[in-house]
Amino acid sequence: MLIPVELPNAAVSVSGVWSAGSGRGTVVIAHGAGAGMEHPFLTGFAEALNALGFSTLRFNFPYREQGRRMPGPATHAIATWHAVVAHARSLAPESPLWAAGKSYGGRMASMAVADGLAVDGLIYLGYPLHAPGKPEKPRAEHLPAIAAPQLFIEGTNDPFIQPLSQFEEVLATCQDARVAWIDGGGHSFEVKGNKRAPEVVGASLAPLVAAFVA
Template sequence: MVAIEVELPAGPTTVSADWHQGTNGITVVVAHGAGAGKDHPFLLSFADGLAELGFSTLRFNFPYVEQGRRMPGPAAHAIATWNAVVAFARAQHPDAAVWAAGKSYGGRMASMAVAGGLATEGLVYLGYPLHAPGKPEKPRAEHLPAIAVPQLFVEGTNDPFIQPLSQFEEVVATCQNAEVAWIEGGGHTFEVKGQKRSAAEAGSSLVTIVSDFVTR
């Protein structure tokens, strides 16, 4: 485990992270969702699966998790964290391409950071939270058309955060360079009704999809 310094408006803080050095020249930085930290079984198995394929990986916590709080802090704090962890990843493996990936909230914060100027080779969203469940009238998408790097949306067809799917598809169509990988019957945590599998199994099931896109 390593500690990464993050410059917040109130002063510097540190977040914990786990770095794995790979061999294939690509780093994937992985952020957690709003309700779980970097060591959630879903993220562990996802990152471990990428590591087995030769990727460098960096999992990290946002400051609110480090502070023992359950609810995310200001978006500016998350964006500052994304800038710090990507800088750390580039310092560890300077020649590697860096991709930002995140579960739900973590992916949305990555997209906001990149729209605001953070340089990455691409973005991967593991369940992009387009809107709160049942509130499609308040989409979180105004910044997405500004992103020029490739974007991969990995989405469950039963995810309440992107219903109706027609609205989500219209949003993706506004992006400059984006694709969707659909998980048939998947919910927001990629659970599939009638299939019994753990969070770790759900995370590992996405590794090939993401690897194929990132290395294309």
């Protein structure tokens, strides 16, 4: 499907994939900065959520839709989140809805919610608190303003949240946040010595989401 998005200076459309569940709610899923919505990690995650009864809507950000590799302005991503959530609500008007995103996609969801987007909760699949090796530049100033429940699914070896003490300090500033740790996991939840296909890794996170929304 194509979802219309009104950007500050243009009207565009982005691709989306809707999969209906059995009435447990809707999870809208955004990709990370370096891969689109068809990445096996996200398809595995979505299919596992479908099996648990959730409807899912995966989508591309405009830069990815246009074949570019680098993300565009944050305002474009925020506008896209608003448009895609509105589209998801039109498909399942009575359904509770959660916004989920891998890394960049999750951070953009949090900025959209801080900007006024209404969702029942946020799910971060590896929140990129800062660029690796640059903890002096955290991306967290908007998180305390978010009233919706937030679930951070994080690998203990993720370089984007080291040192962990800084990440835990950020969590403490949030109104309603919890963390599900993946022991030994990196930024994509890869665990040294335990090689798994990306779709298997993504699927393994779905039960954490189900427990969170319950």
